[in-house]
Amino acid sequence: MNTRRWIALILRIALAAVFVYAAWSKLRQPWLLFAMAIDAYGVLPQWAVMTLARALPWFELALGILLLTGFWLRYTAMVASALLAVFFTLMLRSYTKGLQINCACFGLGEAISLKTLLRDGLLVLSSVALTALAFGRVSCSARRT
Numbered sequence: 060m061n062t063r064r065w066i067a068l069i070l071r072i073a074l075a076a077v078f079v080y081a082a083w084s085k086l087r088q089p090w091l092l093f094a095m096a097i098d099a100y101g102v103l104p105q106w107a108v109m110t111l112a113r114a115l116p117w118f119e120l121a122l123g124i125l126l127l128t129g130f131w132l133r134y135t136a137m138v139a140s141a142l143l144a145v146f147f148t149l150m151l152r153s154y155t156k157g158l159q160i161n162c163a164c165f166g167l168g169e170a171i172s173l174k175t176l177l178r179d180g181l182l183v184l185s186s187v188a189l190t191a192l193a194f195g196r197v198s199c200s201a202r203r204t
């Protein structure tokens with residue numbers, strides 16, 4: 060196994076663990092608590108907050124499982140990158156506005172701070188790197204044939 064594949068495997072497993080843990084931490088709490096955390100960002104109408112609070116943990120769980128298995132890796136990594144970029148952007152927006160809210164990344168109890176921004180920024184970079192590796196692997200193998 061070459062270095063690129065090892066890096067992709069490590070990134071895949073790490074991101075899968077993050078998504079599965081994030082889903083688990085949200086699913087073990089009442090969904091209305093997560094809805095309040097989403098609503099604190101102040102960017103969605105109430106109906107969207109309620110829908111997202113119920114659906115997002117299950118979506119994160121599915122995404123984590125897909126990353127873990129490597130199934131549809133190019134598309135899964137792309138979706139993970141987009142989702143993480145949205146999360147990071149919302150957190151950065153809230154932080155720069157001085158909002159003292161929970162990030163709700165792993166359930167409740169973690170306020171948005173430089174630490175959470177650094178962590179989520181690294182997750183975005185990791186996911187983008189995995190996406191690039193997933194697309195690169197296909198283009199490299201296509202050149203060999």
